Amino acid sequence: MSDAVAVLIVMTIGTYALKSVGPLVLGARSLPVRVQALVDLLPAALLAALTLVSTVGSGASISIDARLVGVVVAAIALWRRAPFVLVVLVAAAATALVRLLA
Amino acid sequence: MPHTDVVGKTAGDLQQAAARRVIRRQAASIIAAVAPFGIVFGASAATAGFTMLEAIGFSALVFGGSSQFAAAEILGDGGSIASAAVAGLLLNVRSLAFGVIMAPALTGAFWQRAAMSQLMIDESTAVGTSTTDPALRRYGYLCAGLGVFVVWNITTVLGHLVFSDAGDLINDLGLDAAGPAAFLALLWPRLRQRPQLRTAIAGAVIALVLVPIAPPGLPILAAIAGVVAAGRQTPAVIEGAGDE
Numbered sequence: 001m002s003d004a005v006a007v008l009i010v011m012t013i014g015t016y017a018l019k020s021v022g023p024l025v026l027g028a029r030s031l032p033v034r035v036q037a038l039v040d041l042l043p044a045a046l047l048a049a050l051t052l053v054s055t056v057g058s059g060a061s062i063s064i065d066a067r068l069v070g071v072v073v074a075a076i077a078l079w080r081r082a083p084f085v086l087v088v089l090v091a092a093a094a095t096a097l098v099r100l101l102a
Numbered sequence: 103m104p105h106t107d108v109v110g111k112t113a114g115d116l117q118q119a120a121a122r123r124v125i126r127r128q129a130a131s132i133i134a135a136v137a138p139f140g141i142v143f144g145a146s147a148a149t150a151g152f153t154m155l156e157a158i159g160f161s162a163l164v165f166g167g168s169s170q171f172a173a174a175e176i177l178g179d180g181g182s183i184a185s186a187a188v189a190g191l192l193l194n195v196r197s198l199a200f201g202v203i204m205a206p207a208l209t210g211a212f213w214q215r216a217a218m219s220q221l222m223i224d225e226s227t228a229v230g231t232s233t234t235d236p237a238l239r240r241y242g243y244l245c246a247g248l249g250v251f252v253v254w255n256i257t258t259v260l261g262h263l264v265f266s267d268a269g270d271l272i273n274d275l276g277l278d279a280a281g282p283a284a285f286l287a288l289l290w291p292r293l294r295q296r297p298q299l300r301t302a303i304a305g306a307v308i309a310l311v312l313v314p315i316a317p318p319g320l321p322i323l324a325a326i327a328g329v330v331a332a333g334r335q336t337p338a339v340i341e342g343a344g345d346e
Contacts, residue, residue: 004150010183015165022205023208023219024216028206041329044298049324050171060314061314071279074286088287091279094276095276095279097276
């Protein structure tokens with residue numbers, strides 16, 4: 001069994017459990033306030049870490065390369081309210097351009 | 103609002119039909135926005151070494167966009183099974199909150215609620231909660247959920263097909279920057295709220311500091327400690343939009 005399949009099995013079961021607690025178990029009841037606050041914040045911490053690590057991480061070291069230019073350009077595109085497809089395209093194009101010129 | 107007479111009922115029906123049209127239009131634009139994401143996921147999965155079947159497995163069975171990206175990113179970077187799975191699951195904890203919000207509108211037999219639960223994602227909840235009437239909520243949830251499910255899986259296949267044998271091409275076209283750009287796009291709308299912004303900055307700093315010293319995947323997990331940076335706000339404050 002590949003690593004991907006192992007992760008797939010765990011995530012399928014775990015994610016479905018998370019998705020179905022409301023409709024299958026809780027019905028019209030709600031979560032405790034503290035739990036709700038934590039649930040609201042978790043994605044911000046994880047997505048920020050993923051953004052940064054996938055921008056400058058390469059294995060167990062930090063490497064500043066063309067990807068950083070792409071992500072900075074993506075941030076500018078997001079700030080200018082560009083749609084998702086454009087954000088990804090300009091990020092890729094800027095990265096490719098830097099590599100071409102380097 | 104129960105309608106007792108025939109005329110009232112007809113007017114109500116017309117109103118429902120109009121409301122459903124608005125909901126379908128909303129769902130359509132959200133479904134269209136998912137397509138490029140699916141392509142990028144297919145490409146990321148291929149880059150991380152997932153087979154086509156594994157990529158489809160993630161999109162059909164897990165069906166949670168950002169968590170799928172995280173799993174591909176961490177495994178592709180040499181992270182362990184545990185760190186990839188836990189990071190992915192933590193990103194899906196918000197489905198728990200969505201389920202709590204949507205549950206009153208998703209009534210029915212056990213198997214119906216079980217089937218509808220699989221569609222519990224950002225997009226279906228967003229469209230589902232755009233109205234207050236339970237029947238319309240359910241309608242919006244199902245429209246967006248089913249539409250995104252179909253498009254997400256088709257575009258995953260397309261992304262994987264196009265980029266599976268293209269290691270050099272991925273670098274030459276700068277597609278390794280597409281993943282981080284996608285994460286940033288998912289994060290962006292949250293940054294408008296102060297506690298979310300503080301959490302994001304703290305999470306990013308924690309992860310960055312840990313990259314050189316911790317095994318791949320662990321820095322991402324450790325970032326959840328960033329939530330303490332949000333401070334001791336109550337959820338009412340956290341959800342308040344008056345923080346800009």
